[in-house]
Amino acid sequence: TQLLEQSPQFLSIQEGENLTVYCNSSSVFSSLQWYRQEPGEGPVLLVTVVTGGEVKKLKRLTFQFGDARKDSSLHITAAQPGDTGLYLCAGVNKWGKLIFGQGTELSVKP
Amino acid sequence: ETGVTQSPTHLIKTRGQQVTLRCSSQSGHNTVSWYQQALGQGPQFIFQYYREEENGRGNFPPRFSGLQFPNYSSELNVNALELDDSALYLCASSFRLAAYNEQFFGPGTRLTVL
Numbered sequence: 001t002q003l004l005e006q007s008p009q010f011l012s013i014q015e016g017e018n019l020t021v022y023c024n025s026s027s028v029f030s031s032l033q034w035y036r037q038e039p040g041e042g043p044v045l046l047v048t049v050v051t052g053g054e055v056k057k058l059k060r061l062t063f064q065f066g067d068a069r070k071d072s073s074l075h076i077t078a079a080q081p082g083d084t085g086l087y088l089c090a091g092v093n094k095w096g097k098l099i100f101g102q103g104t105e106l107s108v109k110p
Numbered sequence: 111e112t113g114v115t116q117s118p119t120h121l122i123k124t125r126g127q128q129v130t131l132r133c134s135s136q137s138g139h140n141t142v143s144w145y146q147q148a149l150g151q152g153p154q155f156i157f158q159y160y161r162e163e164e165n166g167r168g169n170f171p172p173r174f175s176g177l178q179f180p181n182y183s184s185e186l187n188v189n190a191l192e193l194d195d196s197a198l199y200l201c202a203s204s205f206r207l208a209a210y211n212e213q214f215f216g217p218g219t220r221l222t223v224l
């Protein structure tokens with residue numbers, strides 16, 4: 001069974017702080033996606049990383065795919081209250097199906 | 111471009127009943143996947159439909175079944191509801207030949223089983 005472990009599960013920080021969310025697995029994924037989900041809504045795709053070692057930036061968000069394509073991280077610089085939400089990583093397995101982590105609940109206080 | 115829509119938004123059922131949830135995929139997409147998201151958890155893959163046939167299934171019992179229609183919309187049916195079926199049910203559409211199976215989610219249907 002392919003599993004993705006996210007850490008931390010909960011994160012409460014002040015506006016302006018930096019944070020990193022980790023997504024780890026013992027399995028290799030062909031690609032990995034990061035989603036953000038707000039209450040009452042479905043997840044919204046932020047980024048897809050494909051190549052081992054790949055780094056992608058989306059404004060204050062930096063995503064990295066591990067060299068072995070088993071893990072990934074999301075770093076947010078100078079967090080803002082609008083960043084509050086549930087962050088989900090999802091690996092695409094060899095059958096093209098998404099395997100989600102349990103999510104990281106981020107709360108950014110003004 | 112119309113996004114993914116789901117109906118109803120909320121539903122309350124009792125144990126043993128049956129429920130049907132509906133999903134309209136985003137225009138241009140031909141594949142629909144269904145997920146169950148329990149409170150405080152990530153979505154769990156139920157199954158995927160492509161060309162009106164099931165194309166992969168997660169670890170869910172046969173009482174979870176689905177359909178895809180020629181217009182690519184889809185239904186999720188759950189028979190003999192159990193308390194643990196209470197969750198947010200998400201539908202996601204995608205284009206079968208998209209490079210990385212990027213999926214676009216609807217807002218979900220919140221099912222409560224009493």
